[in-house]
Amino acid sequence: xxxxxxxxxxxxxxxxxxxxxxxxxxxxxxxxxxxxxxxxxxxxxxxxxxxxxxxxxxxxxxxxxxxxxxxxxxxxxxxxxxxxxxxxxxxxxxxxxxxxxxxxxxxxxxxxxxxxxxxxxxxxxxxxxxxxxxxxxxxxxxxxxxxxxxxxxxxxxxxxxxxxxxxxxxxxxxxxxxxxxxxxxxxxxxxxxxxxxxxxxxxxxxxxxxxxxxxxxxxxxxxxxxxxxxxxxxxxxxxxxxxxxxxxxxxxxxxxxxxxxxxxxxxxxxxxxxxxxxxxxxxxxxxxxxxxxxxxxxxxxxxxxxxxxxxxxxxxxxxxxxx
Numbered sequence: 001x002x003x004x005x006x007x008x009x010x011x012x013x014x015x016x017x018x019x020x021x022x023x024x025x026x027x028x029x030x031x032x033x034x035x036x037x038x039x040x041x042x043x044x045x046x047x048x049x050x051x052x053x054x055x056x057x058x059x060x061x062x063x064x065x066x067x068x069x070x071x072x073x074x075x076x077x078x079x080x081x082x083x084x085x086x087x088x089x090x091x092x093x094x095x096x097x098x099x100x101x102x103x104x105x106x107x108x109x110x111x112x113x114x115x116x117x118x119x120x121x122x123x124x125x126x127x128x129x130x131x132x133x134x135x136x137x138x139x140x141x142x143x144x145x146x147x148x149x150x151x152x153x154x155x156x157x158x159x160x161x162x163x164x165x166x167x168x169x170x171x172x173x174x175x176x177x178x179x180x181x182x183x184x185x186x187x188x189x190x191x192x193x194x195x196x197x198x199x200x201x202x203x204x205x206x207x208x209x210x211x212x213x214x215x216x217x218x219x220x221x222x223x224x225x226x227x228x229x230x231x232x233x234x235x236x237x238x239x240x241x242x243x244x245x246x247x248x249x250x251x252x253x254x255x256x257x258x259x260x261x262x263x264x265x266x267x268x269x270x271x272x273x274x275x276x277x278x279x280x281x282x283x284x285x286x287x288x289x290x291x292x293x294x295x296x297x298x299x300x301x302x303x304x305x306x307x308x309x310x311x312x313x314x315x316x317x318x319x320x321x322x323x
Contacts, residue, residue: 003126003127004124004125005086005090006123007092008029009122009134010029012037013248014041014058014245016238016241017242018136019057019118020057023065023068023167024037026168026169027065027169029169030169030170030171031171032175032176035175036175037249037252038177038182039175039177040060041058041246041249042186042253043185043197043213043214044057044217044218044242044246045203045206046212046217046218047209047210047211048220056217056238056242057242058246059194059197061198061203066170066173066175068169069167070166071093071166072164073164074162074163085152088166089121091168092168092169093166094122094166094167095121095122095164095166096167097118097121097156097164098118098156098159098160098162099117099155099156100114100155100156100159100160101117102114102155102158103151103154103155103158106145106146108136108137108139108140116159116161119133119147120134129148129149130148131146131148133145179257179262179323183320186316186319186320189213189215190214190316191214192212192213192214193213193214194213218243219309221239221240221243221305222305225302226302228298237286237287237290240282240301241283243283244280247272247275247276247279251275251276262322264322265322268319271311271318272315274311278308282304282308285300286298
């Protein structure tokens with residue numbers, strides 16, 4: 001019997017949406033992990049920013065990830081939970097478990113209000129009765145944390161969701177980069193449609209409720225900033241953070257394409273480097289607004305947004321010609 005164990009933990013290029021982050025940790029443990037990542041995470045989707053919830057994310061589906069193995073347990077008795085988690089970690093499974101953050105001292109909702117939220121477990125320590133987790137702490141910083149066995153038990157007991165998802169890296173599978181798949185996703189992004197990736201039933205339902213794809217979803221974020229002051233919208237850093245991470249991922253794709261001989265014009269990468277920097281500036285201006293409430297920062301964001309969207313569209317068209 002092991003006293004402690006900790007699975008390999010990688011910081012992915014996307015941390016703004018943990019439903020994307022956590023599977024990517026396991027994917028990047030695979031020898032072909034970066035081939036997969038650079039072949040996906042192009043498409044975006046989001047809802048109307050004036051509808052009260054600025055939901056904005058990458059279009060992704062775990063069912064398309066051959067580099068992962070899954071196991072789902074609908075529920076477990078509290079008395080068996082810790083041993084189940086330890087056994088799965090010993091078999092190299094990461095755990096997605098819904099816990100009530102109200103009972104977790106390192107979380108922002110601790111002793112404030114009930115909040116069932118996914119927690120990602122990657123290790124344990126029997127002697128000190130601790131579980132290893134990674135996510136956003138009470139200061140909203142992405143970091144590793146410890147959860148006491150006793151806290152995990154009570155947080156699971158009060159969780160409104162009992163299902164536990166276990167996933168591990170499937171080292172028996174292989175993945176080869178597919179440039180045609182990348183091209184289809186870029187076309188989808190530019191045309192604000194989806195033809196390249198299968199959508200699950202939830203995705204289809206939300207698109208039917210007015211969610212937008214690609215450039216149109218990105219323009220909705222621009223609308224959020226245009227209406228932010230006049231409509232007194234709630235401050236939400238997540239959409240602009242996701243846009244910055246999206247440009248970071250696109251820059252990484254360009255570097256990957258260049259390194260693997262897909263590009264005849266290596267200077268094209270510089271355009272995506274500049275886009276990444278520009279969106280980081282937008283994110284910084286919004287953070288500055290939150291501290292100072294100086295509306296000039298919002299004006300800087302809105303004035304830059306249209307130009308950046310045009311620059312990005314032109315750069316993506318150039319990329320398609322190259323490919």
